[in-house]
Amino acid sequence: xxxxxxxxxxPAVGRGDPDPHGRGVSRRGLFRxxxxxxxxxxxxxxxxxxRVRAGWEAAPAEPLLRALEPVGPVLAGLVGVMxxxxxxxxxxxxxxxxxxxxxxxxxxxxxxxxxxxxxxxxARTGPSVEWRRxxxxxxxxxxxxxxxxxxxxxxxxxxxxxxAARELVRVLRxxxxxxxxxxxxxxxxxxxxxxxxxxxxxxxPSAWADDQIARxxxxxxxxxxxxxxxxxxLRFAGREAMFEAFTLPLGLAEEERAxxxxxxxxxxxxxxxxxxxxxxxxxxxxxxxxxxx
Numbered sequence: 001x002x003x004x005x006x007x008x009x010x011p012a013v014g015r016g017d018p019d020p021h022g023r024g025v026s027r028r029g030l031f032r033x034x035x036x037x038x039x040x041x042x043x044x045x046x047x048x049x050x051r052v053r054a055g056w057e058a059a060p061a062e063p064l065l066r067a068l069e070p071v072g073p074v075l076a077g078l079v080g081v082m083x084x085x086x087x088x089x090x091x092x093x094x095x096x097x098x099x100x101x102x103x104x105x106x107x108x109x110x111x112x113x114x115x116x117x118x119x120x121x122x123a124r125t126g127p128s129v130e131w132r133r134x135x136x137x138x139x140x141x142x143x144x145x146x147x148x149x150x151x152x153x154x155x156x157x158x159x160x161x162x163x164a165a166r167e168l169v170r171v172l173r174x175x176x177x178x179x180x181x182x183x184x185x186x187x188x189x190x191x192x193x194x195x196x197x198x199x200x201x202x203x204x205p206s207a208w209a210d211d212q213i214a215r216x217x218x219x220x221x222x223x224x225x226x227x228x229x230x231x232x233x234l235r236f237a238g239r240e241a242m243f244e245a246f247t248l249p250l251g252l253a254e255e256e257r258a259x260x261x262x263x264x265x266x267x268x269x270x271x272x273x274x275x276x277x278x279x280x281x282x283x284x285x286x287x288x289x290x291x292x293x
Contacts, residue, residue: 041200041201043199043200043201043202044199044201044202045159045160045199045202047199048159048198048199048202049113049135049137049158049159051250051251051252052113052157052158052159052251053113053114053251054251055248055249055250055251055252056093056112056113056114056116056117056249056251057114057115057116058116058248058251059248059249059251060244060248061093061094061117061245061248061249062094063236063237063241063244063245064245064246064249065093065094065096067232067234067235067236067245068093068096068152068153068232068234069096070232070233071096071097071152071153071181071230071232071284072096072097072098072099072100072152073100073103074181074230074286075097075100075150075152075179075181075286076097076100076101076104076150076179078179078228078286078288079148079150079177079178079179079288080177081100081101081104081106081148081150082104082105082106083104083105083106084105084106084107085106085107085147085148086106086107086109086145086146086147086148087101087106087107087108087109087146087147087148087149087150088108088109088110088111088141088145088146088148088149088150088171089101089108089109089110089111089129089150089151089152090110090111090134090136090139090149090150090151090154090155090168091111091112091113091136091151091152091153091154091155091156091157091158092110092111092112092117092121092131092151092154093112093117093121093152093153093154094117094120094121094124095110095120095121095124095125095129096152097110097150097151097152098110098121098125098129099124099125099129101148101150102125102128102129106148108125108128108129108130109129109130109131109132109141109146110125110129110130110131110132111131111132111133111134111136111139111140112131112133112134112154113133113134113135113136113154114133115133118131118132118133135158136151136154136155136158136164136167136168137158137160137163137164137167138163138167139167139168139170139171141171142171143170143171144171144172144173144174144176145171145173146171146172146173146176147172147173147176147177148172148176148177148178148179149168149169149171149172149176149177149178149179150178150179150180151168151179151180151181152180152181153181153182153183153205153284155168155180156180156181156182156183156205156206156208157205159198159202161203161207161208161213161217162216162217164217165217165218165221166221168180169218169221169222169289169291170221172291173291174291174292174293175290175291175292175293176290176291177288177289177290177291178218178222178287178288178289178290178291179286179287179288179289180208180286180287181284181285181286181287182205182206182208182209182284182285182287183205183206183209183282183283183284183285184206184209184229184283184284184285185204185206185207185209186283187267187282187283188242188246188264188267188268188280188282189246189282190205190206190209190282190283190284191206191263191267192246192247192260192263192264192267193205193206194263195259195260195263196250196252196256196260197256208285208287209284209285211227214227214285214287218287218289221291222289222290222291222292223289223290223291223292224289224290225287225288225289226287226288226289227285227286227287228285228286228288229283229284229285229286230283230284230285230286231281231282231283231284232281232282232284233279233280233281233282234279234280234281234282235278235279236278236279236280237278238278239268239278241278242268242278242280243261243264243268246264247260247264268280
């Protein structure tokens, strides 16, 4: 769902984001790669980018996107989107945040890594929003193009976290504001990250919930950064629909997705029943920051 054209053009060589304990890539990972401690670690970011894009191209994502709609107004309100401001919804899905900003009178552009999401977004928002297929790790916008840049869960999927953070800030004007939402690793759906296979050196999307990691990514580029925690009630037709909504967009092979079922069942417990299906309260973090003047 994070904003994609072709796979990121720059080579996938460099050190991955450090984990919360500063370990970076594991020693076991270095041995597996056949590298000595003094060599550059080759991190396979591009396979993750391709998997995310494929997942959002193919998945029937509407149940999850509709469940996420309440987050759009929360994020727009957190950064105080105002009428007339130029706003970018990055990793937009089919436009939940974009529509929330339109309701506030903003001039909105949106991008997503999946052409399927861009097409759905155009159909949903009409000509009021200008859409592009674009990767948040390499945004096709000029420096300082926007007053506000927002991303609800999309940019967090980008495997190059520091590069994504730098790009989101780059397209902000001086004094512009940024807002980002990401799942926490406690409870669904963020806790499934621990069970999704990733290349050595790539942190899961829920790593954004770690305040130290987020600050290392953002603070070289932002004047200040605030962190808040919220919950959203995710509603689905039933337990099976919830599992599919959380796992189909991951772009995993069917056997890998099936391997997530025990963790999902344990974490889901017994979701609250409603007249229309199942409801689960998910925890997420919000970051708000400002680019220096």
